Amino acid sequence: TLKALIFDVDGTLAETERDGHRIAFNQAFTQTGLMWNWSVELYGELLEVSGGKERIQFYLEKYKPGLETPDNLDEFIVSLHRLKTQYYRDLLASGAIPLRPGIKRLIEAAKTAGLRLAIATTSALPNVMALLEKTLNPDWFEVIGAGDIVPAKKPAPDIYFYVLEKLELTPQDCLVFEDSYHGLQAATKAGLKTIVTVNNYTQNQDFSDAILVVNHLGEVDKPLTCISGKLEG
Numbered sequence: 001t002l003k004a005l006i007f008d009v010d011g012t013l014a015e016t017e018r019d020g021h022r023i024a025f026n027q028a029f030t031q032t033g034l035m036w037n038w039s040v041e042l043y044g045e046l047l048e049v050s051g052g053k054e055r056i057q058f059y060l061e062k063y064k065p066g067l068e069t070p071d072n073l074d075e076f077i078v079s080l081h082r083l084k085t086q087y088y089r090d091l092l093a094s095g096a097i098p099l100r101p102g103i104k105r106l107i108e109a110a111k112t113a114g115l116r117l118a119i120a121t122t123s124a125l126p127n128v129m130a131l132l133e134k135t136l137n138p139d140w141f142e143v144i145g146a147g148d149i150v151p152a153k154k155p156a157p158d159i160y161f162y163v164l165e166k167l168e169l170t171p172q173d174c175l176v177f178e179d180s181y182h183g184l185q186a187a188t189k190a191g192l193k194t195i196v197t198v199n200n201y202t203q204n205q206d207f208s209d210a211i212l213v214v215n216h217l218g219e220v221d222k223p224l225t226c227i228s229g230k231l232e233g
Ligand code: XBP
Pocket: 008, 009, 010, 011, 012, 017, 021, 049, 050, 051, 052, 053, 055, 120, 121, 122, 123, 124, 127, 154, 180, 182, 183
């Protein structure tokens, strides 16, 4: 029987990447005196790597191979990322990023039905809290698995194993909501069933492991399209 819903954050609860994280990365770069600018298109490629610090590292390796990097590169990335997190929190606190359609309704209905709720994300905890404080209520979520709490980020299943352990539930008791291939891989490898709501960055990815793939969860003018599905029972 279904006992809990587990939600990814970025791209699933809200479209945070293009107009949220990306903007905050660019603000942090400018503030640090770096002439880097992550365009919408480039950011789509950089999403290949999850985790903000990991994404900066990947960008340096792939796009700035000749760059003279500081000896303390890790510290440099950590402080750059800390600055990015501040900008991102400010952006969310301003209300710039709404929830995706149907999310609030689904979460309220799940609570009413007595389902338990949890979060599994690679994003840093302050980012998750900023979104939940502005749009839902952090207290509704019994477990919030976020950021560096597990070293191996999605597509590794670790964050889902962490959340399952904290909930003291088996994969069969839970249903996951994700928006990306990486997220779906993480959940699937943890033995979890997943519903995918695609977005602009993820719509062409492979979601054959999902039990259901839709364009959104309803409550919006745009027609709700079932892209694929293999619901049983
Ligand atoms: C989210 C991410 C994160 C955010 C940035 O993926 O990839 O890296 O873009 O977050 P998912 P931080 O939705 O699969 O969890 O900068 O806080 O790391």
